[in-house]
Amino acid sequence: MVRFVDVGNINRWAAETGVERILTDMVEYIERDFRRWPSFDKAPRVASHSPLGVIELMPTSDGETYGFKYVNGHPSNPSRGLQTVTAFGVLADVQSGYPTFWSEMTVLTALRTAATSAMVARALARPASHTMAMLGTGTQSEFQALAFRGVLGLNRLQVWDTDPAALDKFLRNLAPLGFEIVVATSAADAVFGADIITTCTADKANATVLTDEMVEPGVHINAIGGDCPGKTELDAAILLRGDVFVEFTAQTRIEGEIQQMDPDFPVTEIWQVLAGQAVGRRDDRQITVFDSVGFAIEDFSALRFLQDAVDHTTFYTDIDLVADPDDPKDLFGLVTAGSPALV
Amino acid sequence: MVRFVDVGNINRWAAETGVERILTDMVEYIERDFRRWPSFDKAPRVASHSPLGVIELMPTSDGETYGFKYVNGHPSNPSRGLQTVTAFGVLADVQSGYPTFWSEMTVLTALRTAATSAMVARALARPASHTMAMLGTGTQSEFQALAFRGVLGLNRLQVWDTDPAALDKFLRNLAPLGFEIVVATSAADAVFGADIITTCTADKANATVLTDEMVEPGVHINAIGGDCPGKTELDAAILLRGDVFVEFTAQTRIEGEIQQMDPDFPVTEIWQVLAGQAVGRRDDRQITVFDSVGFAIEDFSALRFLQDAVDHTTFYTDIDLVADPDDPKDLFGLVTAGSPALV
Structure with missing residues (x-):
């Protein structure tokens, strides 16, 4: 199971914890990662440009944990009642490649930018x-x-x-x-x-x-x-x-x-x-x-901070994102397990 | 709201629809996209390598819809009871940059590879x-x-x-x-x-x-x-x-x-x-x-096929992934709306 923090949960977490306290604590996570900057894989972000804006993927890894953020930037969005920037992000285990944590990041990006x-x-x-x-x-x-x-x-x-x-x-x-x-x-x-x-x-x-x-x-x-x-x-x-x-x-x-x-x-x-x-x-x-x-490392730090902060709380839900058959070679058996008749 | 197809739902969809029929129909989606190949943005995939495997992001866009897949490849995973390859993917609206559809793709990648x-x-x-x-x-x-x-x-x-x-x-x-x-x-x-x-x-x-x-x-x-x-x-x-x-x-x-x-x-x-x-x-x-x-375009076609296939069905759930305040400049007001006392 992957832990997922949706918009409702991050807002509830922020409101109950207090934004100023979150920001103050998050600074320590970001600074710790900046101090070990050379240990991060710093791939360039991948941008897809269009006339109205850009969609970017920002990955990084410290060799143990991999993280990336999806983020858009559309300056004309507010004129249509939409956010200029929205984002979400994922952490994964480098050893297995399995995703472990997934969060909205519109709010989290606002927090990490200020904390940085x-x-x-x-x-x-x-x-x-x-x-x-x-x-x-x-x-x-x-x-x-x-x-x-x-x-x-x-x-x-x-x-x-x-x-x-x-x-x-x-x-x-x-x-x-x-x-x-x-x-x-x-x-x-x-x-x-x-x-x-x-x-x-x-x-x-x-x-x-x-x-x-x-x-x-x-x-x-x-x-x-x-x-x-x-x-x-x-x-x-x-x-x-x-x-x-x-x-x-x-x-x-x-x-x-x-x-x-x-x-x-x-x-x-x-x-x-x-x-x-x-x-x-x-x-x-x-x-x-x-x-x-x-930069991607700030998002990585913010995601790790959030992952730790919501542990043992009700501010996340478990989602079933990774198909995991008992026999790793039998994905087909998993897919068709509930098949009513012919495949 | 973003539509989300988790492992349980894709398996239920596959079992109830039939894998052979899905594959046959999906081929038409992929072929239609291959025939308009020059209209796609073909960014290279972004790989993060580690001693045990690789994690990749594979983006593409046709100017209207943006899509990307997260996929890992860890050959030694089966020896630990894990899948060699797991994946998930997202579609987004190029005009607004907002994500619209999100799915597990371990099963979907198996389907699109065979269909291709x-x-x-x-x-x-x-x-x-x-x-x-x-x-x-x-x-x-x-x-x-x-x-x-x-x-x-x-x-x-x-x-x-x-x-x-x-x-x-x-x-x-x-x-x-x-x-x-x-x-x-x-x-x-x-x-x-x-x-x-x-x-x-x-x-x-x-x-x-x-x-x-x-x-x-x-x-x-x-x-x-x-x-x-x-x-x-x-x-x-x-x-x-x-x-x-x-x-x-x-x-x-x-x-x-x-x-x-x-x-x-x-x-x-x-x-x-x-x-x-x-x-x-x-x-x-x-x-x-x-x-x-x-290639990323196959994932794009498969995600669009799935998005259409589950429309008007119970094979997806709505998730709240994009913070969307009434006033686009008032993200803070949204975050702290439920604040019990001081921020």
């Missing part, structure tokens, strides 16, 4: 950071806010979005949770005085959400929205002024903010900082940029 | 064929026998396997179904006088199941077992004497019998024969070889 951001900010932002600017208050925004509070203790948010309904939704969801929230009058207003700037907008275009003159020395920039070819958010000048940290260089050069730069533009892989093999922040005036695109 | 073999034999074997030799009576063998009877009317089987238990199992399963079955004393004995030779052995090795002198003029060889790097079944001399037909040349050169040959060894893609763009059999003395490795 907070993990990176813990390594790169100034220790005394207490204010975060958020440009974009869409699907990902509340998860980011809770992850940063849970992991860094950040409590003040300066937010801005061009969509007033998205701002209203953000306030409705987070105001009851004890944040100090300032709704800015512009992106520049939101960014002013912030220790950390999170950009998470969803347009599939090379936009400039953040311009160079808005960025003060010492800031950490958590750039979430530039995550596919042709989609960026940052002024290229910011990348030149700051130091850029990435998940997996080969992928980020295609999908991240650095697609604007030369192919040899210097970057540091964040796992090296976490493993003590590279320097993160050098001083309080340095600008650090996390050029986040999302 | 029979489809190819209908195009390549001599029209008057009535006897098939089968070298290997493992998991795939009964499905092959029923597909060839359903599609070509073949009723006489000359079978051989080095494992007496596998032979017994084959007889137990198929003798009640009206076949004329002869258990041979050797591979050469099984092949003698046969119109079609099916090789389906499972060793992960370069073995020679069929040697050149066993093969008489006019025979069609349905070579199933050579399906991954380092695994072949045929004497290379047979490939030189006959004409070789493949699914997708680039993949077969790596995985099929022709991995033994030079990279420019001439082959014909079977879709071209089915679409009337290439010649299949020229005369009654020509040896034709189908070097089968299995």
Whole structure:
């Protein structure tokens, strides 16, 4: 039997456990896997592009457990009442090849993206950071806010979005949770005085959400929205002024903010900082940029975290996914066991 | 909601519908897709290798529907009471990126492999064929026998396997179904006088199941077992004497019998024969070889066939796989809707 976490169960789990606690705990799973980064099989994701979007498969393996995520990205989906990004994922046993765990990952991707951001900010932002600017208050925004509070203790948010309904939704969801929230009058207003700037907008275009003159020395920039070819958010000048940290260089050069730069533009892989093999922040005036695109190992960590978290709970169901005849060579006998008459 | 066909439901469907009828109907779905082969996105499969086996993702798309299969291959699994190959698959809507259909595919892969073999034999074997030799009576063998009877009317089987238990199992399963079955004393004995030779052995090795002198003029060889790097079944001399037909040349050169040959060894893609763009059999003395490795489009066709076949039946269940908040930007509100207290 394969354990399956459907949408109802993951929502029940998140609501009963608490999103902030989940995010805080998940960071430890992701960081542990980033520290052993070289032990993972890092196959490139396989993309199938169409005029309206992309469907991708993102596999990885640590030699014991195999995992993959199915994820789509369709920027025009919200105009039809659909999610831009939906996902599901599977874990399997490398020894037997049998799937063991299967989960919805629309919610889980939102959680792991926020947890990864907070993990990176813990390594790169100034220790005394207490204010975060958020440009974009869409699907990902509340998860980011809770992850940063849970992991860094950040409590003040300066937010801005061009969509007033998205701002209203953000306030409705987070105001009851004890944040100090300032709704800015512009992106520049939101960014002013912030220790950390999170950009998470969803347009599939090379936009400039953040311009160079808005960025003060010492800031950490958590750039979430530039995550596919042709989609960026940052002024290229910011990348030149700051130091850029990435998940997996080969992928980020295609999908991240650095697609604007030369192919040899210097970057540091964040796992090296976490493993003590590279320097993160050098001083309080340095600008650090996390050029986040999302990588398969984060999904792997999130799936393993969820698998452990729902063990001995009612937040999963067993599904019969693997045909398993008593005699491994007699699949036919299994298939036709209930045959009423002739086959 | 996504429709899900689990092991219990596919077995119930197969037993109640009849395996031979399913195979015969499925051939038409596969052939229709092979005839429009150029309209498919043919991404390479993504393999994750380990000492004991391989886990692969096989995606494809026709621009309207996207499909992929997860499949493992672990030759030592039967020694631990497990299946060598298990699989599951998903269909999705290209316009929205949302998954729509999800099924076990261990059974479905067995069905589509046999249906593909029979489809190819209908195009390549001599029209008057009535006897098939089968070298290997493992998991795939009964499905092959029923597909060839359903599609070509073949009723006489000359079978051989080095494992007496596998032979017994084959007889137990198929003798009640009206076949004329002869258990041979050797591979050469099984092949003698046969119109079609099916090789389906499972060793992960370069073995020679069929040697050149066993093969008489006019025979069609349905070579199933050579399906991954380092695994072949045929004497290379047979490939030189006959004409070789493949699914997708680039993949077969790596995985099929022709991995033994030079990279420019001439082959014909079977879709071209089915679409009337290439010649299949020229005369009654020509040896034709189908070097089968299995391709993503066959899985796509099989999934679409199953999706149509179970529509308006009780052979599927609805599962909640896609988180779909009323406001697409308010995933957080959906996740925390049932929150008892603080998030």
